[in-house]
Amino acid sequence: MFRYITPICVLLAIAVVLEASPRFRHRPPCGLPPFADDLPTEQQNNLTEIWKDYKEGDSCDEEQTRTREVIDSLPKELRKNLHRRPTPPYLKGVSKDILEKFQAIWKDKSIAWPDKHEKIEELAEKTLTGDNLKQFKEFKAKKAEQTKEYEAKEAKLSTEAKEAHEKIEALQKQKFQIISDLSEKAKEELFDLWHSRPFGRFGGGRGGHH
Numbered sequence: 001m002f003r004y005i006t007p008i009c010v011l012l013a014i015a016v017v018l019e020a021s022p023r024f025r026h027r028p029p030c031g032l033p034p035f036a037d038d039l040p041t042e043q044q045n046n047l048t049e050i051w052k053d054y055k056e057g058d059s060c061d062e063e064q065t066r067t068r069e070v071i072d073s074l075p076k077e078l079r080k081n082l083h084r085r086p087t088p089p090y091l092k093g094v095s096k097d098i099l100e101k102f103q104a105i106w107k108d109k110s111i112a113w114p115d116k117h118e119k120i121e122e123l124a125e126k127t128l129t130g131d132n133l134k135q136f137k138e139f140k141a142k143k144a145e146q147t148k149e150y151e152a153k154e155a156k157l158s159t160e161a162k163e164a165h166e167k168i169e170a171l172q173k174q175k176f177q178i179i180s181d182l183s184e185k186a187k188e189e190l191f192d193l194w195h196s197r198p199f200g201r202f203g204g205g206r207g208g209h210h
Helices: 008-019 041-051 061-072 076-082 096-107 113-127 130-155 159-180 184-195
Strands: none
Touching: 041 061, 096 113, 113 130
């Protein structure tokens, strides 16, 4: 069993908690956005050009600003679609019937998340073949390794940090439940709001205290 990709509603729930304080405001990760392949050719090429010389570990302030400009130039409907659950790489190219089976599990609120993980794994083993099955197994192995590293770090937390971590985890679950109960329209309103939220700070680069 494995921890599946964090769904967009969980990311939003975490965002509510973290954005509550300026100190925890965060920015998108550096690098070519994962949704780049879903964009029109012109925008794909623009993003590729923006990130072609970026090296991991370098500041990416300029690249992030230019990426934001490309995204903001898209039609509103297309921007909204970027915030929907992305199709995992191991499901790219599968039939509509298979994709809908996975989506049915993701959307079923009556299934607990640990059970969803198991059902997704069972469905993948049963329906995926070739490169799709290979990518799924690679994804599963990567998530297992990430989980192991996360739990190792979690076990080393100081008492103070552990207590804070547990409180934040509890808040995240509450926010997740609130967002899960929202209509799709309300979720889209929040996507649009949070997408327009400015990030960064005046007169400074990365690092330091906010």
